[in-house]
Amino acid sequence: MTDPELAGAMALHQAGRLDEAIRAYRALLPRRKTDPQLNHLLGLALFAKGEAKAALEPIRAALIRVPGHPQLLNDMGNVLRALGRQSEAAEAFRRALAADANFHFARFNLADALLELRRFAEGLAAYDEILARRLPGIDADLHCNRGACLAGLKRQEEAVAAFRTALSLQPGHAGATANLATALQALGRDAESVEALMAFTARHPATTEVLLVLGKGLLGLKRGEEALAAFARAAAADPKSDKPLTGRALALDALGRHAEALGMHDLAIAANPKSAEAHSNRGVTLRKMWRLRDAIAAFEAALRIAPDSADALVNLGNALTDAKEHDAAIRAYRKAIALEADLTDAHANLGTALARTSDLAGSVAAYEAALARGKSGTTAHVLTSLAFTKLRGCDWSGIEELQALIRTGVAAGTVDAGPFEVLGLADDPALNLLAARRHVEVNFGAIRRAVPTPPPGPRIRIGFVSTDFRSHPTLRLCVRMLELLDREVFEVSAFSIGPQIIDAMAERVKDGVDHFHDCTPMPDEAVMDLARRSGLDIAVDLNGYTQGARTALFARGLAPVQVNFLGYPGTIGASFADYILADPTVVPPGDERFYAEQVVRMPHAYQPNDDRREIGGSVPTRAVAGLPEDGFVFCCFNNCWKILPGTFATWMRLLAAVPGSVFWLLDENPAATRNLQQAAASHGIDPTRLVFAKRAPNADHIARHRLADLFLDTLPYNAHTTTSDALWAGLPVLTLEGRAFQARVAASLLRAAEIPDLITTNEAEYEALALALARDPERLRGIRARLAANLPTCPLFDSARFARDAGTAFRRMHERHIAGLPPEGFDV
The missing domain is CATH 3.40.50.2000 (Glycogen Phosphorylase B;)
Incomplete structure (x- = not known):
């Protein structure tokens, strides 16, 4: 029976007068230090007041007297959980259940603690036990948490079903809605995800979580402006959180507004300096800006905060690959795989890095591992990488099956096939166009901004952009043309975006143009600024989709007129390429429909040549x-x-x-x-x-x-x-x-x-x-x-003839633009 003094303290507790109840309990303690009931009640009052750390001592004191008391063990678990000590909490809940298998509160709490510990398989088993026992208290929250365990186990279809069950019980459950949408996005069903979120926000208040997931889904659908608006609403709802700021940065990044995105990443990091995700996302933007050293530093900052972040390791590997530090990239990808074996991108990008080091067998194995682990759609680009790597080693096993998969996927719009690789796999101009368009859609969603026409000058300012201003097949073909373009008509610049290799051909091109710009270390914004200051009238892409190309420069606009020429024998598949230089054979009349560009036909071959090319002084013997x-x-x-x-x-x-x-x-x-x-x-x-x-x-x-x-x-x-x-x-x-x-x-x-x-x-x-x-x-x-x-x-x-014909082509392109006319194909 409870004594009057304790009963009075309990009455204060029950009335919610927690400070008075705590004082009353503490006044009794000197005389009743070992009383488990008094210690238990004091702990509960402190916990109710939000003082979890202070609550821990009296509850432990009570447990010393009654160590197997299920209610005390459950309450101890709740206090530990509030203190972020989930492993100890889970153990306390297990002890409560060991003391009383029918103590249902402990079973619910154990499942929740295991979910918080990301011990998804154990958590799922705990929730399934609750369902099997048909315990009272099964509600939308339980099904939502069970779905979270399934999602954590990559069992997304089952997770979707669990979240839908939660919503059938409570249609306004914001957490279940956000989780359902996240699972749909993980399955590549972004449209369905956005539809569910839009329907929810039409009937219920939009929480920050719902708005964040909505923004992510809109980004997946390339609806950048709408995503930006969703993240702005999330920021207004929770102005102190870094997550809406990160979302806005990602949307700005997707819109090609990288400088603004970088500023937003900085605000997110200022709001939460310990967010590894914010640092990693900042690195992604820096990589897009071609600030590779800064990007690598950002990923390393993320890894100092979260050394076991597989995503940050993959991002680091990507930047290292761009910087041609392939061995370091391979180490980063392998560490990511050791942490998360089913990370598709880690396997796929490892395959690319290994291919760059000519480890073709290792590359094939990595690509095959990516395909084995990836769901439909996420590994679409790996098909062409695998096929191309096998072809590099003349390993034709399964090549016909890969060709068929690529053809079907490109035709259906489900495969982001590398456009260059597709050229080597199929003789089909329609397929080439589809592959290029899909590649642009996935990678360069932001349409080129209008490039202002520079003030007129005495000559047409033309810039040739390439990774290969060195002893390379492309330059060996076109160097003589660069030298011979009429300097009374053209001011010729070379914008080098590849590694600076000093050889005779590199020196020759520097001598053969009016201006040579080493843009390799420069971020995209700096290259674009240089193009503007140079007053370029025409920018010529000598890379297309070949290795090392910085297509984003052309996607964002280097010059009012942009030309696809020589390096890539196919369409860019985008409106940001105005013209393609061709000839009557490579693009016969009637085939213009296979090109996003306007086709300009040279009178003979589209390919220039160097009439001064050297042939070795002596021919070896056959022997x-x-x-x-x-x-x-x-x-x-x-x-x-x-x-x-x-x-x-x-x-x-x-x-x-x-x-x-x-x-x-x-x-x-x-x-x-x-x-x-x-x-x-x-x-x-x-x-x-x-x-x-x-x-x-x-x-x-x-x-x-x-x-x-x-x-x-x-x-x-x-x-x-x-x-x-x-x-x-x-x-x-x-x-x-x-x-x-x-x-x-x-x-x-x-x-x-x-x-x-x-x-x-x-x-x-x-x-x-x-x-x-x-x-x-x-x-x-x-x-x-x-x-x-x-x-x-x-x-x-006949190099001089080609230079004259090319000059005619470039001059007519420029004249159309100056006259305010849209690009239009013609024959020279």
């Missing part, structure tokens, strides 16, 4: 090159990824049909060499009949072409610069003219070299002509003689 003195030498010095199984099978049939013949290829990497030898053997051809040429200085490489008899081209990606190399050396090139730009380049060059009879239109014709030429030395000698006679005068190697 030195490992070739037979008398046998017929078929040749293909294309990169190995261009060789597909069907083409290779044709080559092997030719070797079988021409006794003593060999096939001369590049020794590009050990895996490709090994796999090509094995493939030859599978066709019944002695692998020693494949001869592999080591890399050599360009002039020497051109010279050794003269040892071969016939160059055989590849499809769907032709020899491009390589065709010009062979023809310049006097080596005939046999091609199969395809349908898409990249599959018609060799035909374009052969027409410009005035040797159109080496163009075939189907596989049977290609094989038959190759065999006929190998068996008819006189006919082949005649073709070689005709090629040699054409070289000095044919359009392909």
Whole structure:
């Protein structure tokens, strides 16, 4: 029976007069220190007042007297949980249940504590036990928490069902709505997520959590302005929180407003300096601005706060990859995978970094791990990376299945396939356009802003933008054009966005232009500012979607007129590229529909050439090159990824049909060499009949072409610069003219070299002509003689003519713009 003094204190407690109750309980303590009831009540009063730390001592004192009391153990768990000591709390709840398995409050509290500890499997089991026992108190909160456990276990479909159950019990449950939307977003169902959130906010007050998830869903749908508004509402609802500020930064980033985004990230960090997420997101923006060292520092700051953040490690790896610090990037990705084995992006990006170090087997394994772990849609881009890496090593296992998946996904709009990689996998201009458009939609959602027309100057100011102002195929083709553009009409600038490699070609381009700008270390804003200060009238993209390209510069607008030229043989797929320089072969009349750009056709080949290119002073002997003195030498010095199984099978049939013949290829990497030898053997051809040429200085490489008899081209990606190399050396090139730009380049060059009879239109014709030429030395000698006679005068190697024609094209583009006319295709 409770004594009168204690009863009076309890009455104060029950009346909510907590301060008086606490004083009364404490007044009794000197005489009743070991009284478990008094200590228990004092602890509960202190806890009710929000003094969890003070409550801990009296409740512990009570437990010393009655150590197995389930109510005391449960209350101890609640106090520990309030103090953030969830592991101890969970243990207290377990002891309460051990003392009384029917003490239901402890069972609910244990489940909640396990969820807070992110021990999702144990939490799910605890919630499922409650449901199995049909305990009183099962409500929307329980189903919401159970869904959170399922989401934490990546069981998103089941999580969605749990959240829907919660909402069926309490339609206005904001937490369940936000969690449902988050799970739908994790499943790639952003539209459904936003629809659910919009419906909720139309009927119920929008909480900060709901607005934050709504903003994220809108970002997923590329609705940046609406996302920005949602995050602004969240900031107004909770002005002290860093999360709405981070959301606004992400929306500004998606809109291409990187400088504003960076300022917002700084505000978020000021609001919560210990937020690893805020530091990591700041790094993402800095990376987009191409401030790679600052981005790396931001990710490292995030990791100092949260060393086990797998997301921050992946972001760090991405920045290190951009900075070409591939070994460090690989370490970051592997650490992320060790922390979270199912992190799809970590596996995919590890594959990219390994490919950059030529670890092709490791790269393939990483991409396959990404595909095995990713849900539909999230690994779409990995398909092309995997296919391309396998092709680099001439590993054709499963390549047809990958091609089919990529074709289907691109056509359906579900695959963000690397546009460049797609060119090597399919001869389909419509597919190329779809892939490029999807890539733009996913990666460059912000449409180019209108670029103001600079004040008129005495000359047209044209800037060529490239990663490759060095000894590189693209520059070897166009350097002479840069030198020969009419300086009375044009002021020519080079904007270098790639690593500065000092070689003879790099020095030549610096001497050959009016202004050379090293933009490699510069963030995007600085490059754009430089373009504005330079007064560019025309910006020419020499990269397209090749490695190292900074397409965002063109997406945001470098000049009033922007041109896709030479580096990428296909459409950019975006309105920010006004024109593409082509010719009647690579883009025949009627094919304009496959290009987002307006098509400008050069009169001969779209590809420039250098009429001063050096050929090595002496040609090695066949014996030195490992070739037979008398046998017929078929040749293909294309990169190995261009060789597909069907083409290779044709080559092997030719070797079988021409006794003593060999096939001369590049020794590009050990895996490709090994796999090509094995493939030859599978066709019944002695692998020693494949001869592999080591890399050599360009002039020497051109010279050794003269040892071969016939160059055989590849499809769907032709020899491009390589065709010009062979023809310049006097080596005939046999091609199969395809349908898409990249599959018609060799035909374009052969027409410009005035040797159109080496163009075939189907596989049977290609094989038959190759065999006929190998068996008819006189006919082949005649073709070689005709090629040699054409070289000095044919359009392909007339650099001055090309420069004049290109100048005409650029001048007409500029004149249309000055006249206020939209871009329009034309023939030069």
